[in-house]
Each structure stands twice: as structure tokens, then as C-alpha cells.
Amino acid sequence: MSDAAARVPARFSSQARPALLNVLQVGLPAIALLVMLAIIFSIRPAAMSYFGVHLLFKLSVPLVFAALAQMMVIMLGDIDLSNGAFVGLITCVTALYLSDAPAFAVLCYLVLVAAYAGFGLLIHSRQLPSIIVTLGMSFIWLGMAVILLPAPGGSAPAWLAAFMSWQPPLMPLSIWLALLAALAGHLVISRSSYGAVLRGAGGNPRAVERAGWSVIGIRVAVYAAAGVLACLAGLTLTGLTTSGDANVAPAYTLLGVGAVILGGGSFTGGVVSPVGTVIGALTLSLAGSLLSFLQVPPTWQIGAQGVILFLVLAGRVLLSERTR
């Protein structure tokens, strides 16, 4: 260890490059987010206020949780196509039962999360492609939701609606929740010792298995965690819309995938960033508002949103090639 001091500069310089890469990968969606905000604020300076930011990001809360749920699954190298339908089912359960029969509603959540974990078990033990299984799951969730609530209806419990319209000090609730979710995700996935094992299981499951871990247990736990996060997305969404709707959130599936990739995740598994994912979700939810402020006709908005997503993703690919 006598040469440790001599090695410090070398370590520092070799560390700087990947660190810069990391900052850029998380930084690009953040820059995109700031550019969009700047455009909105320059068009409508009144939006630059507590209430303006509250309105802009109000609908991002459920998407943040749905994107984090998607991130858990992508971390294992899988993909979850049932995420949006599941969120819709949760809004139906919440709007129907949570205010009148809270115990039953909680039981429903637990059963649904267990079902999510069970599908993880199925995917692992039968070596099925997750894209097929979760596509099938999405129809199961949608069918159950339609049976429960054939037409949008029900009502959110008053406390939930009140919580979602609560205006905490300093920053709007949506920003607080995004910060908390990003911090918790960062601590658990990127920093904790178990997070390292989880990411390892996504990167090289055989190596993790050989080290004596149960990869099947990891997969079940990760799918269960994804189910819990999707439940949170459904709960917050019900609080915002104050009713249940089976078809409220199908777009969350692919917006969630977009947020994960935008935030520096990779489909190969093992490479995800919770902070980046949260920023990616905020960026994607703001893109719609930006287009309204730019007075893009509603018929063009979905296509234009796709163009924004494409531009930011292409920018990220170009950047990571440049820095490599």
C-alpha cells in the first residue's frame, strides 16, 4: 500500500471520464427538461410561480411511479407491457372500494401485487419471454378492470383527493414526491448493497447465481416491487382524477419505457438510473404541456410528442458515442 499515494492522481483521472459520462447521461434529460421549462416560462411568465409549476407537473406524479415500476423490470432485462393496464385496474379498485371498504381494497392490492410476483415467477421458471407474458397480463388486468367498472365512475376517498391537491410549503407536491421517489430509488437501487445484487442479477444472472444468490427469488421480489410501485401510480392517479377508469392509463406503459431509456437505462439489463428515470418521466409529462403552450393543434400533439422523445433519445445516443 506504500504506492497508494502515488496512485491517487491516476485513479482520479481514470474516474473522471465515466463520471462525466454518467453526469451527461442523467444530465441530458435534465437539460431537455430545463429547456422546455424555459420556453414555457418565456411564453407565459405567469407560469413561473408555485401555482404555475403545480399545474404543469400535477399529472406527472403517477407517471413517475409507473416509470419507476417499469425501471425495476427493465433492470432485470425484461420489459413490462402490462404496466398501464395494471394502473387502470388499480384506479378502478381504488374508486370502487377504498372509501367504503378499505380493508377489502387493501386485500385486493395485496392479491394483485402477489399476482405480479407470480407472473415474475412464471417468466423465470418457464424461461418465457417477458414481452409475451406481460402482454397477456395486460389483457387480464384490462378485462378485470372492465368487469369491475364497465364505464368510468366510482369516487376517490376524500383523503386521497385532498392529499393530491395538498399544497406543501416551498414546492408543489408533485416536485416533492418526485424528489422523494428519486432519492429513495437512488439509495435502494444505486447505492445499497442489495441494489448492487439486483443490478448484478440483471447484468449477469449466472454470475449472481454462482455466488450463491437465488435469482428466482430476486426476480419475484423485483416483480413484486414493480407491482407495489404501479399500485402507488394507480392510487395517485385516482386522487387526481377522483374516479376509476379502466382505460385511463394505457399510455403509461410506453411512456414509462421511454422515461427509463431517456434516463440512462438500457434494455440489456442491469443498467438503470432511478434519478434519470424520474427526470425522464417529468420531461415526458411536460412535453404535452409545452406543445399546448406553443399552440400546436391537439390533433398534432401526439405526433409532436413522439418527435420530442425521438430528438432527446437520439441526442443521448450521440452523446454517449462521443464520450466513449
Next chain:
Amino acid sequence: MMNNPTPPGTDAAPRADSDIAFIEVRDVRKSYDAVHALGGVDFHLKPGEVVGLVGHNGAGKSTLMNVLAGTVERSSGDFNLGGHPIGPWSAALAQQAGLRCIFQELSLCTNLTAAENTRIVHRPLRGIGWRRRARHMIGPVLDEIFPGHGIDLDRKVADLPIGERQMVEIARAFTQTDIGLRCVILDEPTSALGHEATEQLLAHIRRAAGRGIACILITHRLNEILAVCDRTVVMVDGKVVAERQTAGLSRSALVELMGSIERPRERTAGKIASVAAPVMRHAGRDAADLTIEVRKGEIIGFAGLDGHGQRERLRAMFHAARGQRQALPGAYVAGDRGSEGVFALWSIADNLTIRSLNALTRGGMISSAAARKLAGSWSDKLKVKAPSIDTPILSLSGGNQQKVLFARALASDAQIIFLDDPMRGVDVGTKQEVYRLIRAEAERGRSFVWYSTELEELTNCERIYVFREGRAATSLVGDAIDTGRILQASFGGENV
């Protein structure tokens, strides 16, 4: 088995409990369907002992190691740990017992840092500050084994060059927490290391042995075995054929022990005169890399240890054959059926005729009558066991799938056929049928270039190129082809 309980006098370290073996297995067997990877192996390892494990490709070294490390379950046999019998054995139990393994294909998670990879193998590394403790665990070990390595422990393994990855993997195996380290199995640990790092590792293995840590070293570099091992175990065809104290053993004696395979049946090859002009010449990369010449009707063999550049050369020749102006039509029979050979969802007939579509086209469309005729006649000729040629190919056994791939090449207009170790995992009966067919086709004037990892198979060839370190290093012709010489040339023996 030849069991010599006296430890060699080369090591002065104290040997407490050296009478009780750390690991002892008896009559361990492992079968994958009909293939016997291990056919009754006895093996034991005392604390602080360094044992070398050698053998040709597919001798069962890696399987034995996987059984010991708990990553492959034995089909039968006794397993004793520290004198106590063990029932089911798993990777987690092996970790608990202080047994670590360095696998041939690296088992690091490349998306994690070296410190995080250390965490993967150490359950006690958790809670606040685990990252710092992980660094303090692997850092000093790396410094001890490979002084001046200069590896950044907080960089993703994917960003490290392959040699440094290997160093991290080796150092990780030698780290310990409150679970004492008892034994490290090293499978080809030096393949990606430079000369200096290799020397450092060998020195460390001796140091570790002095501390009572047993090591099993699997390597094709016999000098390393002779340099550090107390005892050498030689495996052939899933069995231990010899066990010797390393002191006084020479490398030629070792190679001889590995070559104790019965001499195969009489050779039919060797009659083609080398007077005809070659139909293909393929120059090597440099002076040390032999030019490969293929004549009409000749069977050329590529030998040597697996992964020494045979497959790359075979592919290069296949592509070169296609690129020539008056190219002879060529065909390639893949060894890795699943990923390179079969079209999994297609029938036998579709799989068989895909190489011959041009010949089967009538006015821009495939003539299904002609295709069925071709597929039917060749699947009869190769005796493919299937109810009909419309059977999905995946419903066939591995050997029969391979026959269909052979038929695909033989039914085509190819004049040079490249075989990429196609008989791996195929039963003996099928092999004999295909050998006969290859010889018959060669007599009809087709040429074969055949990469094989099985020594006996190469006796079908008229000329053999033995590959070493990425080059065609030695050529053996006719009667000079025997397993002893192939082994000598593969391991870079002195008297070749």
C-alpha cells in the same frame, strides 16, 4: 485410484489436519442425457494442497470443477467435506464452506464496479459503508497478488480491459470475510493475463497454499502446472486416468499421460497423391501461420485446443472461397446447431433445401416438387430418423438435426465443405455413419475442411493443421497423424 497420502516435500509450511481431506469425492458421475461428462471420478484435496488438473478438450475438467463448486449437481457419487458426508450441494453451501471458483468464462457482472462485484460474493458486506469496506477488502488483495496493477475499483468492469477483469475476478476469489477461505478453484485463470501477471498469480498460489488455502489449477499451460502444483491429476473422457506427484514429472511425460487413448481403427486416408494442384490456397496472417492448401477430394483437419483460432480461420476460408472470381461453391456446416444451424420453426425439408434454392427455382418460384424430391432423397441417404420430411426439425434428436445440417451441405452444389466441429454432443452411431459418408463424398471429389475438437475424429483426415495461439502452427500428413503428436503440437511440446 492411485492414492498417495504422503505430501510432497517441496513445501515447508505447516500442514495441520493434513490427514483429513478438505474435499473428497468418490465415484462421482454426471450425465447429460446420453452423454457422460463424468464417468466415476475419485478426487480429493487436502488443506493447503495445490492440485493441477489437465486433459484435452471435453475431458470433464470443467464439469468436475462445477460439481465441486456446487454449480452443477452430480448425478451420483459420494461427497465428503472435511470428513463429513454431504448430501445435496449448492453454490450457496460452497460459499459458506469457504470454497471459491474462478470460472473460465468470467463471472463478473460487467455492469457493476469491482467493489460491487466483491459485494456479490460476500453476503456480510452490507449496511452503511459497505462500499468502502468492499474496496478495502479487494484493494489490498489486488495489491498483494498483482502489485502495481493500477485498477480503479470504482470503474465499471465493462470499462476495464480483459486482463484487468481477470485480475479482479482472481483477487475477488481470494478475498475473505468472516467466512474463512479454504479452497480456490482456478479454471484457465491465466488465459487473459500477461506474462508478468501470470508469474505473480503463480507466486500467490504458493503463498496461499502456505496459509493452508487449497487450490485446484486447471490450465492447458503445462509449465504452470509443473511450476506450482504438488500433485497433478490427468483426465481423459470424463475419467481420471493418472495421478502423480508433480515433483520429478516432465511435460512430455504429462502429455503422454493425456494421450492414453486407444488407437482408432485403421486409416483409410493417405492415398490421395499431393500432385494435383490445390483447389484453394489460403495464406496465413504471417510467416508463423501456415498457408492452408486444399486439393480436390481431400479431407483437411483443423486440430488443437479449443479456441486457438481454428473457427476464425475456417470462417475466413469460407468467406475467401466465396469471394474468389471463379469460386468453387462452398458450404458451411455449423457446430452450434441452435444459434447458427437450424431454422427452429421450419420442417426438415425446408431446413434441408435452403442451401439449394437456386437450383430448385423454376421461373422465379421454388418448385416444391423438386424440393421435396431433393429433401426426401438426402434424408433417406443420411437415414434421418423422422416420420416424414415435413416433421418440425426441433422434434428430432440432436444427432438427427445434425444429419439434416450435413444433408443441407451435401445436397447442395458445394465442392468445398467447411465443418465447424459438427459432431459435438452427437452419439457414436451417428458419428460413424457421418464419417463414412464424408469419406465417400471425398472419394467422389468433394473437399472437406474439418475443425474438430475430438482427437479420434481427426484420424479421418489426410492432412492436419494443429492450431496454437491463433495460428496454424504445425502440419501433420498421412501416417504422421496420431494423437500423441497432435497433443504435443497443441501444447507446444518441445520435440515436434
